Amino acid sequence: MERQQDYAVEVEDLTVAYDAKPVLWDIDLKIPKGKLMAVVGPNGAGKTTLIKAMLGLLKPVTGAVRFLDGNDDIRTLKNRIGYVPQSGSVDWDFPATVQDVVLMGCYGKLGWIRRPGKPDVELAIQMLAKVGMQEYASRQISQLSGGQQQRVFLARALAQEAEVYFMDEPFKGVDAQTERAIVALLKELKEQNKTVVVVHHDLQTVPDYFDWVTLINLRVVACGPVEEVFHENNLKKTYQSSGTFLRGVM
Template sequence: MDMKGMEHAVEVETLTVAYDAKPVLWDVNLKVPKGTLMAVVGPNGAGKTTLIKAMLGLLTPVTGAICFSGGKGDGHALKNRIGYVPQSGSVDWDFPATVQDVVLMGCYGKLGWFRRPRKADYELTAQMLKKVGMEQYASRQISQLSGGQQQRVFLARALAQEAEIYFMDEPFKGVDAQTEKAIVLLLKELKEQGKTVMVVHHDLQTVADYFDWVTLINLRVIASGPVEEVFHEENLKMAYRSTGALLRSVV
């Protein structure tokens, strides 16, 4: 596909991130076209979550720059335009908050932390909970939910931000089949609305069904582009190296 003239939601330039002087990402260059539903795939330890966090400004790179829709900046400076769903394992589920409280937090970027939520914010919260099938759990503590239900709540919080760009870190991990189906429908709805969605994903068998773009990564970007063009055996072997048996099951 000709990338010339294509408008990009995010551009990553020569990004290097290291932990304790050990590079986790090395000289990453990546362009995420507007309105795409992109999977980020690669083996464990490839730097997928690190890439998302660096793009959000949650990690400080050694070198490189992140450009959002033509303006330099990070996730903090652009918080009103960016929605983020972290890995479920990174969330303190014992925090004393109800489902409604968590989703209402998605409105704070527009509302401000020191202003009381308005009627419209509560209405938006209820609307987003209904969208993910969790409206009947609004008053329940988040610690009392199943893993799939918790993931739905964090999706609702991201949707309440009414963002332009969404980053999701393994939203399908540990969820039941019904929740996975609901998430896929939401992702495709966001794409239809012209939103840009970047998802760290681990299931190679569903990439072609769920996404239209894919980035294969293993310390560096192996390939990035439309699924039908770059999601093939040669690139997968480069990304996963010695996992030939796995690749033959999905290619």
């Protein structure tokens, strides 16, 4: 039997509603440490809502979320939890350089009063190198392409040196080169025993990119190792489809 501390995230009886209409219902999840987990489901299934509720960005009607050693107060875990939002939700006109954006990932450790020092700048450059963006360090973030901006936000999350990462559709709108770079980063994080939760929409790449998956459509249909729960029967339940879209997936 797995002990509580073996889980990176535990979600219990989570219900979220907008204007009294439930958009997530009785969600129960246990995500072990060191997993790359995809969250998949149709449009409107509540994938992004689930991520935001787990991060405390949305207040649930009922339920509890616990991280790492059973801590249910995410405010005390900001150094240990990283978040990469959807690119469309970010104000890219904000006047900041690429390096400035990545340094924001250090503020959880520094606090808002201390200014980043030389070690923090070196860490930011190192993280930009990991995503192939070090030569853009002095460029304004608004001047980058969508794929480049996504890489910078990944570098910011890496600079945080968190233990659990949440990423909301990091592959959306990026080119093939950026997608390969992101996949390599995810696998590197797994090797470091980090836990990564990714809202994902491409069913065909789930078995290649992830080792854990949650299928969701307002409720959890299944959650577990990809080889055990990512199969046609569960996908039909999730997408309420005849299954024709599964050709070439399984």
